[in-house]
Amino acid sequence: MPRMNLSHFEAAVLFALFTSVVMGVVTKKTDADRIRYGARCFGYFIAALIGLGWLMHFGHG
Amino acid sequence: MATTQKIKEPMAPLKDWAPAVGLGWLVPGGGHFLLKRNGRGGLILVSVVAMFLLGLMMRGAMFQPQTGDILTTIIYCGGFIGDLASGLLYLLATWFGYSQPDVAGHVHDYGTKFLVGAGLLNILAMVDAYEIATRKKT
Numbered sequence: 001m002p003r004m005n006l007s008h009f010e011a012a013v014l015f016a017l018f019t020s021v022v023m024g025v026v027t028k029k030t031d032a033d034r035i036r037y038g039a040r041c042f043g044y045f046i047a048a049l050i051g052l053g054w055l056m057h058f059g060h061g
Numbered sequence: 062m063a064t065t066q067k068i069k070e071p072m073a074p075l076k077d078w079a080p081a082v083g084l085g086w087l088v089p090g091g092g093h094f095l096l097k098r099n100g101r102g103g104l105i106l107v108s109v110v111a112m113f114l115l116g117l118m119m120r121g122a123m124f125q126p127q128t129g130d131i132l133t134t135i136i137y138c139g140g141f142i143g144d145l146a147s148g149l150l151y152l153l154a155t156w157f158g159y160s161q162p163d164v165a166g167h168v169h170d171y172g173t174k175f176l177v178g179a180g181l182l183n184i185l186a187m188v189d190a191y192e193i194a195t196r197k198k199t
Binding site for chain 2: 001002003004005006008011012014015018019021022023025026029
């Protein structure tokens with residue numbers, strides 16, 4: 001099994017992507033709603049990732 | 062004063078949902094395939110397998126159940142259940158001798174979370190398969 005080295009950002013984006021896909025698939029009733037919800041989840045994940053990243057940046061001084 | 066009473070629905074017969082939920086545990090998305098939801102099953106399969114394999118490649122640690130104080134019990138027993146929920150992926154990885162000590166470093170840490178996360182996503186998929194099998198959802 002090859003070893004993989006990812007940065008915080010890459011790992012978090014991949015986590016967000018797979019989680020959003022499954023959340024979209026299992027929550028809504030129509031395909032259009034699933035795509036919309038999955039995309040919205042992914043957007044929220046990325047916004048939280050970037051927001052918390054900046055918060056930690058400024059928190060550390 | 063008005064009171065509301067919840068009417069408890071009888072549980073659906075086991076034979077209606079157990080095969081889909083059981084197969085969904087063993088093979089991510091398997092329950093959806095059994096219920097002829099191939100597109101959704103395929104997306105679940107790809108997502109859960111990719112997340113689990115990335116966790117292995119990042120050398121994430123598998124949890125072993127441990128008890129002690131409440132936090133230790135929740136983290137280790139919950140983590141073990143999360144790992145186990147990946148079904149065949151977890152069983153194959155442990156049968157083939159995957160054993161990674163919990164070491165410091167963000168990559169290993171993400172790997173551990175990816176392994177648990179894959180199982181948790183599979184639990185969501187199993188719940189969805191249950192709801193489809195019992196006709197609570199299309």
